[in-house]
Amino acid sequence: MLTLKTLLLALTGAGLALAQSSSQFCDSSSGICFQGYTDPDLDVTVGFVLPPLSTPPSNEFIVQLVAPVTNGYTGLSVAGTMADSLLFTLWPYNNELILGPRWTSGYVLPTAYAGPQITLLPSSTINSTHIKATFRCQNCTAWEGGSLGNGDLTSFGVVAYVVATTTEPSDPADVDSVIQEHDDFNFFGLDLSMAHSDSYSSYIGGSVTTSAPATSTHPTTSSHSSSVVSTSSSAPAATQTEYGQCGGTGFTGPTVCASGLTCVAVSPPYYYQCQA
Ligand SMILES: *[C@@H]1O[C@H](CO)[C@@H](O)[C@H](O)[C@H]1NC(C)=O
Numbered sequence: 001m002l003t004l005k006t007l008l009l010a011l012t013g014a015g016l017a018l019a020q021s022s023s024q025f026c027d028s029s030s031g032i033c034f035q036g037y038t039d040p041d042l043d044v045t046v047g048f049v050l051p052p053l054s055t056p057p058s059n060e061f062i063v064q065l066v067a068p069v070t071n072g073y074t075g076l077s078v079a080g081t082m083a084d085s086l087l088f089t090l091w092p093y094n095n096e097l098i099l100g101p102r103w104t105s106g107y108v109l110p111t112a113y114a115g116p117q118i119t120l121l122p123s124s125t126i127n128s129t130h131i132k133a134t135f136r137c138q139n140c141t142a143w144e145g146g147s148l149g150n151g152d153l154t155s156f157g158v159v160a161y162v163v164a165t166t167t168e169p170s171d172p173a174d175v176d177s178v179i180q181e182h183d184d185f186n187f188f189g190l191d192l193s194m195a196h197s198d199s200y201s202s203y204i205g206g207s208v209t210t211s212a213p214a215t216s217t218h219p220t221t222s223s224h225s226s227s228v229v230s231t232s233s234s235a236p237a238a239t240q241t242e243y244g245q246c247g248g249t250g251f252t253g254p255t256v257c258a259s260g261l262t263c264v265a266v267s268p269p270y271y272y273q274c275q276a
């Protein structure tokens, strides 16, 4: 059986042109337009959008990953390989999205990776059929052993995704849970030259309801705070509206929800949202 590694080796040069490649799609619930691909067989959608090209280059992007809610987990490789790539794993647990960055140097279990700063954006949802994570990833264009587009953000990148349909994370409450090998995967060519958007700042600004700058706190994916967000009532504070963010790593906005709303741990420790 071909491994991902040998497949990618076989796909160098002219072969890559035969692989499926990205096109633009827009997410109706967030209005964010991505460069990406929908896999009709695995029912996985992956999209990327980057800030406008600048000097020095920005180190962030927004990713959308949509997959069947029945998958044990869905994984994403930003550089198309398992080894030396920034990876993400995503699965649902108790109606929460469990999303985290991982990394591995070889064909062994990828473990939690510190460095990327992840902020889930409000269009992230779980419904009866799909899990959809839309997230801003800062400090994400380069990582140990690699970089997006090999450092050229106008080139073609190869993005891979994997699905585990028959196994579940052994501890699904834990973003760093041990996972079993995926049972299927595919990949596409990501045209980075088409992935930059002048609307990028509105994509992140319009979705995070805080005027305060994010702190430089890094998400420590291995340390899990409780899913209860402290809502100190001693100081008068602005309250957050429905679907607004009310907590999470680096979040400095209001942590108190407006009357009748509850601060729900959508993806602890990254993102908490006011819901009715
Ligand atoms: C960025 O991520 C790398 C790992 O890819 C990490 O070593 C570095 O400390 C991070 N930098 C910041 C400023 O968070």
Ligand SMILES: *[C@@H]1O[C@H](CO)[C@@H](O)[C@H](O)[C@H]1NC(C)=O
Pocket (backbone or CB within 6 Å): 066, 127, 128, 129, 130, 131, 132
């Ligand atoms: C569930 O979410 C997916 C992905 O966002 C969407 O395509 C689908 O229409 C939704 N299904 C229902 C029943 O709302």
